[in-house]
Amino acid sequence: MNNKISRLSLVSSKNKGNGNHPRQGELGLGIDKERDIDGIGMGVLSDGTPYLNQRGLAALCGVKNAHIGTISSQWNDDDLKPKIKNIKSILRESDIIVDNPHLEIEHRGVVHYCYPASVCLAILEYYAMDAGPNKKSEARRNYRLLSGSKLQEMIYSQVGYGDDNSIALRKWHERIELNHQSAPSGYFSIFNEAHTVIYELIMAGAEIGETMVPDISIGIHWAKHWDRNRLNERFGDRRKFPHRYPDDHPQARSNPQVANCYPLDALGEYRRWLQNEYLDGGKFKNYLSRKSLPPSISELAISRLSPGLLE
Incomplete structure (x- = not known):
């Protein structure tokens, strides 16, 4: 089975994605x-x-399913085991909590137990390099x-994700790569919080890129x-931080842009406002109407993010 995983990892992908860590229920998070x-x-x-499921991650690391389940069950213990501390430290090095x-x-x-790709890589790195006598040869090989973006590329390729929207997804991912660590610790940025809106627009067929930047409107x-x-x-x-656009965007001529970031304590207020006032309150619909989109694209995006506006 571990050899099967290794072979799968060599399959190339047509697009990349964000690798961020959503919370269940945020704007109707599900499996696409x-x-x-x-x-x-x-x-x-x-x-x-x-993401991988628990069995997939266990096979990748060369351990039993129960070992991965233990990581989850002990993740928030008061007295953390060295293994959990080590994995959390690996994640923090990439500013991931x-x-x-x-x-x-x-x-x-x-109910599916979904381990995001970057969490999978942190656990895989632990079993490959930091587990002492419990290091696994399968983990080192895999x-x-x-490493890097290859795991997410393998997953995208195997499930056929993004084949019809590869250009828009590539442009979106380029911005993510440039800005995923930009906001200072303790603050959130509108771009990172707008991922679900941007994704749904791409899936509806909108050409996200140089001329359609919905996070500007939201911000x-x-x-x-x-x-x-x-x-x-x-x-x-709030504070200011540098935000950069890819070279093929006209906004890149004045990189870095100065953008606002907001205290994490305000994140709940922001998400309530985004759903109730920006999406359900009509601001999102007004933004789309100014972009000369085909009605089918606008209606599909609205139906997935704010279906009440179509009633």
């Missing part, structure tokens, strides 16, 4: 694509995050083959909401 290969489940969540290593997503009446309206309601008095002051 999935496939089972010899009992090893893999797929892509509705915001573009590639997750509440749990897997997400429980109900899909077609079954880590060499799947402008959120900044007005922030000022109008004096949210700095509740959550603290």
Whole structure:
């Protein structure tokens, strides 16, 4: 089985994705694509995050399923085991912090335990390099083959993700690569929080790129909401940070752009505002109407993010 995983990792992909870590239920997070290969489940969540199931991750690392389950069950213990500390340290080196290593997503009446690709890589690195006498030769081999973006590329290729939207996904991913670590610790950026909106637009057929940058619209309206309601008095002051555009975007001529980032304490308020006021309140629909999109694209995007506006 481990050799099968290694062979799969050599299959190239037509596009890349974000590898971020969504929370279950955020704007209706679900499974967009999935496939089972010899009992090893893999797929892509509705915001573009590639994942493996527990059995797939265990096979990748050369350990039993129970070892991966133990990582999840002990993730938030008061007295962390050295293994958990080590894996969390690997994630922090990439500025990644997750509440749990897997997400429980109900899909077609079954709960799926989804381990995002970057969490998989951290656990794989542990068993390949840092597990002492418990290091596994399968983990070392697969880590060499799947480090960097290769694991997510393998998953995308195997499930056939993004074949019809590869250009828009590539442009989106280029921005993610340039900016995924830009906002300072303790703050969130609108671009990183807009991933679900951008993804749904791409899946609806919108040409996300140089002329369609929905996070700008979201950022402008959120900044007005922030000022109008004096949210700095509740959550603290926002800060500025550098945001960069890919070279083929006209905005790149003035890189780095100066963008706002907001205290993490305000994240709940932002997500409530995004759903209730930006999406359901009509601002999203107005933004799409100014982009001269075919009605089919606009209606599909709205139906997935704010279906009440079509009633």
